[in-house]
Amino acid sequence: MVALLWLATIASALAVVQTTQRSRELTAQLVQAQKTRDELRYEQERLLLEKGAWSAYSRIEKVAREELNMHVPAPDERVLVTTE
Template structure:
C-alpha cells in the first residue's frame, strides 16, 4: 500500500512541476506576442500617418489651379480661341 502512495505522490509532484513549467512557458509566450503586437501597432500607426500625408500631398499636387498654372507656365499651353476650336461629331 505504501508503494502505491509513493507512486501517486511522485506522479502528482511531476504533474505539479509540468503544470508550473507550462505556466512559465505560456507567460513568456504571451509577453513575446504582446511585444510583437505593440511593434505591429506602431508600424500600422506609422503607415497610416504616411498614407494620410501622401493623400494630402496628392490633393495639393492635383488641385485644378496648380495643374492650370503648370500647363500655362511650363508647358506654354493656353485655352484655344473659339475660331481654333473644332467640334468632332460621332457618325
C-alpha cells in the same frame, strides 16, 4: 503517489512559465504590429494630402500655362469635329 503529484506540480509550473513567455512574445509582436499600422496610417494620410495638393485645379492650370505653354484657345482656333 507523492512523487507523481510532485512531477505534476513541476510540469504545471513549467507550463505556466512557457505560457507566460509566449504571452510576452505575442504581446511584443502585437505592439510592434500596432506601431507599424499607425505609421502606415500616418503615411497614407500624408500621401492623400499630397495627392490633393498636386491634383488641385489651380496647380494643373499653372503647370499647363508655365511649363507646357498651353492657353485657352481663341474662338478662331476652335475646331468643331462632327461624327457621321
